[in-house]
Amino acid sequence: MYPVRMPRTPAHLFLATSLLAACASTPRRTASKDLRLDTETVGRMRHAASVGKGLRSVGPVVTSAVTHRLSDLAPVLLTLLESDNTLGEFEERLVDCARKSERQINDSLFGNRAPTREECGEExxxxxxxxxxxxxxxxxxxxHALALQCAREVLEQLWPASFSLEQRYRYYPNAQFVETVxxxxxxxxxxxxxxxxxxRTxxxxxxxxxDHDPRRSALTLDFKFPCPDTNEPRWTRYGENSAYAGSNQGRVYRDALGGEALMISPRTGVTR
Structure with missing residues (x-):
């Protein structure tokens, strides 16, 4: 079985997509609250080309602090990956992707420190x-751009079934129907x-x-990079003008795709 390979399209297309989708669903007066997710997506595509040369070495990888949680939070993976040792390696390497990406970007922009709360909040x-x-x-x-590059390598080496990276889905909650876009x-x-x-995507x-059904998930994962890094990672809540008003990313991912939805962040690792 082989990973799903998504066609590569110029970054400006994804930038335009996210901006237009956001503008279509959110009035100007509530933009800062309701557009947070869309703006993240826009920026990932905007910067993907500029950081597309892969991860450089950023010092020793710290894995001892990783608490293996996937076997508890997503036990179905034990069946798919066949052993707890493989699952532990899978989790550690994905968390490493988040940590390396955090460290590399912070080092390049702030030296040997993380940004302060004031720096994080600057518009x-x-x-x-x-x-x-x-x-x-x-x-x-x-x-995100760096973490996803790193994650692709991990998945190609360790995940035995198919996978999708940044696949867009259209989800109809009332009909309980989802389709790929x-x-x-x-x-x-x-x-x-x-x-x-x-x-509605x-x-x-x-x-x-x-298996090979791109509409069904064994596990859905989102990288989260809180700023400052002392903040806890959290799912983005959908605003009142969203198709999923009153819910959050994790809940919608689970409802739409059927599998568990978890976050990966540098400091806390895998969390629900």
Whole structure:
């Protein structure tokens, strides 16, 4: 069985997709609250090309602090990965991806320290809908791009079934129906101006499939890079103008794709 290979499309397409989808669903007066997820997605694509040369060495990898939680939080993986040792390595290496990415970006921009709370909260840009983009969001975007590159290598080596990276899904909660949205469909919807069609969509970082059905998840994972790093990682809550108002990412991922949904962050590792 082979990983799902998603077609590579220029970063500006993903930038346009996220901005248009966000503008279609959120009025200007609530943009800063409701556009947080979309802005993260936009920035990841914006910076992917600039950091696309892979991870450099960033010092010794610390794995001793990793508490193996996947066997408890997602026991189905024990069946798919066949042994607890393999599952432990799988978890440690994904957490390492988050830690390396955090360390590399922080080192390159701040030297041997993490950004302060004040630096994290500084507004540096605005997006296409006029919502502020903070330093925390831009840092998270850069770290996501590196972490996903690293995660692809881990998955190709250790995950025995198919997987998807940043696959967009259209989910209808009332009908309990989910479908994949291809890169080509995204481009076509943008070109035709049907941005409302992108409003009812989700885009997890990693979806691990137990078989070859890209609409079903054995486990869904999102990288989280809190800023400052003393903050706890959390799922983004959907605002009142979202198709999933009143819920959060993790709950929608579970409802839509069927598997457990977990976060990976540098300091706390794998959490629900």
């Amino acid at each position: 540096l840009e605005v997006d296409g809908c006029g919502a502020p983009i903070t330093r925390a969001m831009l840092l998270g975007q850069k770290k 291809s890169r080509e469909a995204e481009a076509r919807l943008i070109a035709q101006g049907y941005t409302r069609e992108l409003w 989700i885009k997890p970082d990693i979806v691990l499939h137990g």
